[in-house]
Amino acid sequence: MLRAGLLSALMLAAAPAHAFIAYVSNEKSNTVSVIDTDSWTVTKTIKVGQRPRGIEFTRDGKFVMVAVGDDDTIQMIDAKTQGIVDTLPSGPDPELFTQDAAGKTLYVANENDNTVTVIDLEKRARLGDIQVGVEPEGMTISPDGKTLINTSETTNMAHFIDTGSRQLVANVLVDARPRFAEFKHDASELWVSSEIGGTVSIIDPQKHVVIGKVTFEIPGLRKEAIQPVGIGMTKDDKTAFIALGPANRIAVVDTATRKVTKYLLVGQRVWHMAFTPDEKYLLTTNGVSNDVSVIDVAAQKVIKTIQVGELPWGITIAP
Template sequence: MAASVAGALAALGVLAPVSSAHAAAESPAHRLVYVANLRGNSVTAYDPSTNAVVATIPVGTAPEGVAVSPDGTQAYVVNDGSNTVSVIDTASNTVAATIPVGRLPGPVAFSPDGSRAYVGHYVNPRTGGVDVIDTATGTVTTTVLVGSQPFGIALTPDGSRAYVANLLGDSVSVIDTATDTLTASIAGPGVRSPAAVAVTPDGSRAYTANFNSGNVSVIDTASNTITGNIAVGSGPGSVSITPDGARAYVANQTANTVSVIDTASGTVSDTIAVGATPVGVLADPAGGTAYVTSGRADTVSVIDTATNTVTATAATGRNPYGLATATVAPAVTGVRAGHGPTAGGGTVTITGTHLSGTRTVLFGTVPATGVTVVDDFTVRATVPPGTAGGVDVTVATPAGPSAASGAARYTYEYPFSGFRPPVADPPAVNQGHAGRAFPMKFSLGGDRGPDVIARGYPTVRQVDCATGEPLAPPTPAGTAGNSGLRYDAVTDTYTYVWKTSASHAGTCRQFTLGLNDGTTHTALFRLT
């Protein structure tokens, strides 16, 4: 038995495919599919909304299984050749930690609350083990001994039990997760080489893909007995159930097909041709889609579950294997051209991650008047009208809004009037005597408070009288009698009285007013 499995999968360098654990249904959202590339020593992050690879993440040697935490923040990747789990931060698509586990690990699944992860591995020719990882500390807290060569793990929706498909043990082990003890071992006639297992959303049944039997066993989880076997294609190695529990999708590795089981009748309702050597299958917990990794084709196929047709195929790394989906929230890391007039109308470029699903861009609470998605990292938006001052810029995808941050700000500029008489704006050069005080008057279209001048301003510096080029660094502009900034509500005028120095006689000076909207305004003076 073991030899026949090994022969069928010799090209992949492994014994059998790992299952894709079932996850709870959720609302449609922007998602990424994480694919473990067995011979690529990497994980492909695939965006089905654009049919594009958004990241290729180096991990350990021979990654097989992958699972995403219930909150979508981490992907656990099991490295068969490194005896480790790589923990991927889904926000940055980088490896944040590495967890040592048992020898030759394969499958992985999370508890519904995300507090634990379960990793199956080899112990000896007759025995396998399941390491229980405390996800808060990233450490293995215990190991539960199960049947030989665990190749698939799935938990019940309430998290009370873990079902483990033992490839060489011809059995399914049942673990009580409260006590981390083995409570049952399920076997039966016609069940040879169970390579994967999935549990229905209501927890009433478990389905195992039996690689060497060419069938799928149905287990009643109340009695932990096999109630029937459903014939599928040859070499079934992975099984996944739709979020409504109505269908089970089975990857038939040596038939290059996917069988669709109607769970109500227990019969195959459809057969779908896919790429060479379909190793893993995953019915998206969001519904509507199933994904299939084809080990020899180095691709992932996208199946529309409404029509059971392949709608897209994308390249992955070498020998794609296990896969999982993550709901990924967007993040904004910068806003280019981050200031403009209160009338809006300008275009800004927003940079970040997971932006390809952007539907709305908000400036404060006001939506942009136009949004263009460039790629997963860039969005352009037309600025709506606003009031003077700074606002947070956030983007919203079906996965939710981005968080506010100091890097994601836009400043509506004050409607600066220009300097009022007796001072004129450039290119005019104001004439005056050194040592005189100049009233620098301006309006901002209303009273903006006493702190409208930015820290470190106003300044003054010597410039070349012919070219205007700076001749010295700026220095603080003194004020007459420390009068500072005043506001007159009747005339809507701010006044800063700049007291020049008698030593400036015979030079040209540039006065610069910086405002807390990020803008600067200058006036030129020739002092005699």
């Protein structure tokens, strides 16, 4: 294990691969850590607003948007200067958000008033709100851009919203406290994690029904400690990585059998993750141990741990 880690590190040093830049939101420190994926070090720490959580690059790679919930806004970080340059009218307590393929429209989950706020990213103006269930959280958009998904944590549903009419078209009940939603790239399935339910529901996005469930079992670990949150799907849709929160592990799931093939031990209370664009690495945020784990995707091994700020929450990597 150690040897494999060393080996990978050596290989890295020998052939300096394409370097990417990752941005990590630190919920407790009110900062964003900038990680260079060549040296695997934190190159800068940016002070942001209060309680930074959801974080994502704009499609053009020019800005990083970070939801600062306790300041009721989303801040824009200029990726060149790495300074805050603007804010977005997100509505109260923004947490997670998603954007359309063109990068023109942003959809924000507002936990405090059961709404999804629609923002015009070019004009940086609020276009309207969509009423959803209690405590909206997970947000994603279908590959064709036609369907927006929002999960509500206390209502326990995945809401399907037509992006054209901005109206709800279906509501699918999943297990308790749905936190995160992710489409397969071929749009054939929607995966929704239930933190308290301890499962990932697989939904047919056409029929709006749950067609399968991923369950987890780790010897020696009580069921309550397994709390799935973040989901990462490889581009070929063959493998899903699922963060299991206080179980301190990432589950590797074969999407054909919907079974876990491996559990990777990472840092404590792992929630969110991001692939490097070449999909060689997967980076995970480990809240309680204040670090980021680097997973070699092909080898399915943890190769590195990087210390960041307090309670790292979300992560995004430059396209």
